[in-house]
Amino acid sequence: MQLETYSSMVPDATLIKLWEKEYSPSEWSKRFPTATEVINFHVKFITEVSKKNRQELSCELDVEYGSGDSEKFDIYGANLPRDAPLFVYIHGGYWQMLSKTDSGYCAEPLVAKGYRVIVLDYELCPNITLEELVSQIKRAGEYILNYAGENHVKHISFAGHSAGAHLIAAMLDLSFATTVKDELQFIKHVYLISGVFRLDELRFTKEVNENNLLCLNDENIANLSPLNSDYRHLSNSGIKFHVYVAENDSAVFKQMSNDIHKHLDNCGITSSLQILPGLDHFDIVEKLSEKSHSITHAILENFES
Numbered sequence: 285m286q287l288e289t290y291s292s293m294v295p296d297a298t299l300i301k302l303w304e305k306e307y308s309p310s311e312w313s314k315r316f317p318t319a320t321e322v323i324n325f326h327v328k329f330i331t332e333v334s335k336k337n338r339q340e341l342s343c344e345l346d347v348e349y350g351s352g353d354s355e356k357f358d359i360y361g362a363n364l365p366r367d368a369p370l371f372v373y374i375h376g377g378y379w380q381m382l383s384k385t386d387s388g389y390c391a392e393p394l395v396a397k398g399y400r401v402i403v404l405d406y407e408l409c410p411n412i413t414l415e416e417l418v419s420q421i422k423r424a425g426e427y428i429l430n431y432a433g434e435n436h437v438k439h440i441s442f443a444g445h446s447a448g449a450h451l452i453a454a455m456l457d458l459s460f461a462t463t464v465k466d467e468l469q470f471i472k473h474v475y476l477i478s479g480v481f482r483l484d485e486l487r488f489t490k491e492v493n494e495n496n497l498l499c500l501n502d503e504n505i506a507n508l509s510p511l512n513s514d515y516r517h518l519s520n521s522g523i524k525f526h527v528y529v530a531e532n533d534s535a536v537f538k539q540m541s542n543d544i545h546k547h548l549d550n551c552g553i554t555s556s557l558q559i560l561p562g563l564d565h566f567d568i569v570e571k572l573s574e575k576s577h578s579i580t581h582a583i584l585e586n587f588e589s
Contacts, residue, residue: 303488354407355407359400360388368438374448376449379498425460432467432470439472477568534565537565
């Protein structure tokens with residue numbers, strides 16, 4: 285199959301300036317007068333809702349999936365049966381911001397339905413390279429699938445926002461599928477929300493990769509870009525992909541979502557694409573706290589499958 289090809293040539297200043305805005309999601313929101321207000325509201329909202337969920341829901345905190353300080357996850361709905369369906373959420377923040385502590389905002393409506401919700405933590409760049417981070421997420425995925433097998437979990441859904449969507453897509457490569465073998469069958473649904481699926485352009489942006497804090501280079505840029513991954517090994521897995529992007533995301537985020545949807549389809553994988561009206565890069569996940577949100581509704585509808 286034909287995969288993406290990426291040029292290693294340094295683009296001119298005009299193109300880099302365009303990319304700086306395209307990869308700055310807060311510049312595209314229409315809810316607040318400034319980008320700073322968008323970010324401040326988002327951080328305040330997700331922090332407060334996550335704290336409330338930890339206070340009001342039965343939780344098992346800081347479950348270790350590896351030996352690193354950040355290799356932990358929280359379980360919301362810890363009092364539910366251990367074989368209940370798992371919903372695993374991976375936060376965004378361009379691989380360098382946020383944590384599991386402020387990313388449990390999706391838990392309440394899902395726990396109410398009967399999901400045990402895992403919110404994953406991971407080491408942030410530049411403490412490690414993005415290449416090392418993808419390996420860390422694979423270790424987390426392996427641990428969670430093994431956990432599912434030990435507890436006879438009915439099925440698992442993975443969801444990720446922005447950089448979190450990238451990490452899920454990067455995790456599900458051939459090496460991961462080969463490692464987990466039959467445990468891959470536990471994964472039934474994958475939700476990719478306003479994701480980053482190619483890294484060649486943002487490699488040159490200060491907004492995301494100042495001083496190359498992600499450690500991107502000519503050798504790893506293609507391997508770390510999900511649009512350059514061959515997913516045909518998932519074609520008979522039964523995994524259904526659900527790709528979402530906001531109407532008020534930038535053109536490049538809309539294009540990446542459209543491209544990954546088509547790419548998965550070309551690999552023989554069931555995939556749907558929805559552009560959610562009236563939303564931006566941030567409230568598309570803030571509203572995961574509401575059972576009426578279209579993404580939350582889809583997750584709840586898929587509880588039995």
